Amino acid sequence: MLKKIAIDDIRPGMYVVDSGLSWLEYPYLYMKEGMISSQITLNAIISEGYTEAVIDTELSMGAVLGGENGDEALSRDLEGLPEFFPPPPIIPVAEEMDKAKSVYSDTVRYARTLMDGVRMGKAIDLEDSSLLVEEIIGSVTRNCDALTGLSKLRTFDEYTFSHCVNVSVLSVVFGRFLGKTEDELRMLGQAGLFHDVGKQLVPSAVLNKPGRLTPEEFAVIKQHPLLGCKHLYGQDDGRRIEQAIMMGMLEHHEKFNGTGYPRGLSGDGISEMGRIIAVVDVYDALSSRRVYKAPMHPHKALGLMYSMRGKEFHPGYVERFIKCLGIYPVGSTVRLNTGHVAVVTISNPREPLHPLITVVADKAGPIVPRKLDLAGQYKVRIESTLDPLEVGIDPVAVLEKAA
Structure with a gap:
């Protein structure tokens, strides 16, 4: 652990x-x-x-x-949370995958234009971002596992763009799990898209420095949430920017124990929008592939974040996020105690250790895929998580065929 x-x-x-x-x-x-x-x-x-x-x-x-076993301890701790579960999927994950791919790709293109524009001093297109987030909400409502899986499995050349999209998508997914209204989900999605725009206003010599930052350089970086908010607030388009969006952008690096930035807020001084995006932001940073670093398995990233609960994150938020995604999030490639390899295709918030999986290989190699619900039986269990590239598995292809 x-x-x-x-x-x-x-x-x-x-x-x-x-x-x-x-x-x-x-x-x-x-x-x-x-x-x-x-x-x-x-x-x-x-x-x-x-x-x-x-x-x-x-x-x-x-x-x-x-x-004790970290996964079992985590699962037990999650049992004490007040339960809220969003409505079940309207359609199977495989049926939603094509639409989810289109939504994800469109949003990445928007994020690229957004970041390039901010760097050149251009205003942020609020109308286009709102329409894209509505598309995200629609996909998540039909079946949240499609976009959730894509957010961890799609690989783009530029981490900056996909990170903004992933934070937007996962903030909407998490907000829906928490029972937020559609208008609140839209603001969460937009705040997620915009949360790092201030980095484009940081001097490139600091932003692109390959080594460790000096204290003075880190002080400059710590201003990026504020710079992003000032850029958005300063747009002369005659429209009011919702306060919740601004708070999500401004407070996504604030920490429960007061050690965050840019204002060093703590406890209840941090808005709920900021708390949600803070959790999602760290999860995506940990579990994303970089040019210089393989991704941390989502399962390990969530376990690490769990150790930070009540310190960096508000009590209850990491726990609920784990319950939302599952201890083994959709798209995770796992090895079973039988030696088989499988892909998690449906999470199980009520029993996070026992998702529905698709078994795709045994010790000898690929097999005809077959579904297995780990809930209600204890002979077969997940033993470890795997890097899909190392074992030659394409989780997106598996999800596209999951019924």
Whole structure:
């Protein structure tokens, strides 16, 4: 299980994981992967100014952190949450996939135009963004698993554009799970699309710096939520920008414990729009493929975020997000205790450890796909998550055929 801890809590024998989070937003997070071999190594890390690290409790030597099976503990903790489940899908995921692909691609094209335009000082097209988010809401309403799966499985050359789209899509999915109205979902979707536009107004020398940022450079980066809001608010189009959209953009890096930015808000001082987008933003950053880094498996990303609950994230929000997506989100490639390989095709909010899967391979290789509902039986279980590229599986193709 992955866990984010303070440098002061690290001990020799702990195994540090490279989370893949950007230096731009986490310059004090130590991410050189490997075992902390000695106190001398640890002292050197502390002297360099790092304040946090992500460790793998299973790879760490000895009873460093101990504890029971992380997935089972997480599943049990989720049982105590007040339950709200959105209406069931209107159509099967396979039937929605073509439309979801079109919506996703259209939104990525809009995001590219949006970012290029902001960099050149152009106004943001609110009308087009609203229409696109309405398309996202429609797809999510018909079957949320199609766009949810695509948000993690589609690969685009530019992370910046797909990240904005993914945050928009997953914010709508999460908002629907929380019972938000359609108008609230639209504002969530637009705030997700716009949340990082302020980065285009940061000097390129800072934004594109390959190495770790200096404290002065990080101070510049921390202004990007405010810069984005000022750009949007300053548009002279005669229309009122909804406050909720502005709050989502401005507060997506604020943290429950007050260590976020740009205003250092804490607790109830952070709007719900900001809380939702904060959770989604970190999840997508962790679980997205970069040029320099393979994605963290969604299952591991959610586990890491769970360790940050009540610190960086408001109590209950990460837990509900995990219940929304499932401990093993749709599209996850998994290995079963039988040795078979499968793709998660339908999540199960009531029993997050037991989604519906499509088994696609055994130890010898590909087989005729067959569905298996893990709920209600305990002989077959998920043993681990896999990188689909490493095992030659195309999860999108599996979802396209899922009934």
